Amino acid sequence: MKKSLQVTNYRYPLGYGTSLATCRHSYFFPKNPRYYYIFLEALEGITCLLTWNIITGGERMRALWRGSISFGLVNVPVKMYAATERKSLSFRQIHKTCGTPIRYEKVCPFCNRKVEDDEIARGYEYEKGKFVVIEEKDLESIPDETTRTIDIVDFVDLAEIDPVYFDRSYFLGPEETGQKAYLLLFEALKKTGKIAIAKVMIRSKQHLACVRPYGENRLVMETMFYPDEVRDAGEIPISPGVKLHENEIKMAVQLIDSLSADFRPEKYTDEYRKAMLDIIRAKVEGEEIKVPPGREEKVVDLMEALKASLEMVEKEKRKGPGVKRKKAATS
Template sequence: MHTVWKGAISFGLVHVPVKMYTATEDKDIHFRSLHKDCGMPISYAKTCRHCDKEIELDEIVKGFEYEKDRFVIMKEEELEGIKDEAAKTIKILDFVDLHDIDPLYFQKTYYLSPDLAGAGAYSLLLEAIKQTGKIGIAKISIRSKSSLAAIRAVDNCICMETMFFPDEIRSLSQVPNLPTETVVNEKELGMAKALVEQLSEKFEPNKYTDEYRLALTALIEQKIAGESVDIMKTPAAAGRSNVVDLMAALQASLDATKPLPETSPPIRKRKSTSKKKDHVS
C-alpha cells in the first residue's frame, strides 16, 4: 500500500505516530479517448483563450472566481501561510457513540498503522476505543483539504473515516417533492413491514458484486481475443411483473420471498412383528 499521509493522532496529551493508507480502491474501468480514424489517444492541452496559445505548467497559478470572469490570484506562499500549524496531527476533539453519527456525514475510509516507536501508544488507543465502544471525532488536513474525521477500531487496526462539515451538507428543504407528512394505509404498512422482515438478513458484504463491471471486463476480454460480440439487451429481472396496484404488488412480493415449507419424508407404516394370538372361547 502507498502511504498517503504521515503524522500523528493526539488525544489529550497522548501522541500516536501513524501512517495513513487508503482503505478502498477504484475498481471502475476507465476508457481513453481515441482518434476514430487512427485509433491513437487524444491529448488535452492547457490553453489560454485570451492569448490563444498553449500554456506551460510553470505559467499556471491558482485563482478564485468571485464574479463572472473576474478572479483573485492566490500565491502558493499565501496558501501555505494560512495552513494550520497542526496540519500533521489528527486531533481527537471528542468521543461519541457510532449510532449518533448519521452515515450522511461519512466520506472516505483510511487505515492507520503505527509509525516508528509508536506501537505502544497505538495499541493503547486501539484497545481503549474497542473496550469503550466509542468513536473519536477529530480534525485533519489532507492535501490542503480540512475535514472532520471519525476514528474507530476495525479488528486490530485504527480506521479513519473523513467526514463532511455540517455546512457542506445540503438542507433537506432543497429537495423537491418531499411529503410534508406521511399518510399510509395501515394494512399496506403491515404488509410492507412483513416484506422488510422477510428480506432481512445478516449483512454479508461478499455476496454483493458489481455485475456491470464483471460484464464489461468479460466484453473487453472478448474483444482483445478477437471474438465476435453480439449486442443484446439485458433480460428483465426474473419475476418482475407489471403490477400497478400497491396492495397487489406487496402481496406478490411477499409470496415471491416467502420461504418454502420444509417437507418431511412420508411416514411408512411399520409392519407388526408380533404373531397373532389364537382366540380362545
C-alpha cells in the same frame, strides 16, 4: 528491488491481419521524470492494447500521509493508507479513424496559445470573472501543527452520526516509535465504545474526521462532511396528501423481515462491471455482441406488488439458497 512498469500482455487490434500476440517486457522507471512522460507518450502512439502491472518491490500498501494523532498531551505517530479502491472501469476517448487516444492541451483562451505548466498559477474566483492568485508562499502562513496532526476534539457515540456525513475511509497504522500508544488508543476506544472526532489536513483541505477501532487491533479514519456541505433533504418534494393504509405498512414490514439477513459483504458483486468486462473481452477477441431483449416494466397496484413479493420470497426460501431474486415491478 527496483520499481518497474511491467507490460504483461499486448495485442494488436482487430483488423490488422495478425493473430493475437502475447509478449512480456519490463521498463524501469527512470530517475528523471521527464523521460517517464516521454515513455508514456510513446505508449500512446503504439497501436496495440496493453495490460500492465506495477511492481513495487513487495510493498503491499503505500503510506499516503505521515503525522500523528493528538489528544490531550498524548501524541500517536501514524501513517495513513487508503482503505478502499475503486474497481469501476474507466474509458478513454479515442479517434475513431485510427484508434489513437485523444490528448488535451492547456490553452489560455485570452492569449489564444498553449500554456506551459510553469505558467499556471492557482486562483480563487471571489467574484464572477475576478480571481485572486494563491502562491505556495501564501500557504506557508498556515501553522505546521494543523498540517501533520489528526487533532482529536471530542469523543462521541458512533450511533449519533448519520452515515450521510461519512466521506472516505483510511487505515491508520503505527510508526515504529508509536506502537504502544497506538494500541493504547485502540483499546481505550474499544472499551468505552466511543469514536474520536478530529480535524486533519489532507491535500490542502482541513477535513472533519472520526477515528474508530477496526478489526482486532487497527484504527480507521473516516473523513466527514461539515454540516454546511450536507444538503437539506427538506428541499426534496413529497406530496403531502399521500396516505398509507395499515395493511400496506404491515405487509411492507413482513417483506423486510423476510428479506433480512446478516451483512456479509463478500456475497455482493458488481454485476454491471462483470458484464462490461465480458463485453470488452468479447470485442477484443472479435466475438459478436448479442443484445438481450428489453424488459417490459409493468405498473401494478402497491398491495398486489407487496403480496407478489412475499410469495416470491417464500418460493425462493423453499428452493434454497443461491436463487436470484427477480426484479420487482414498478409500482
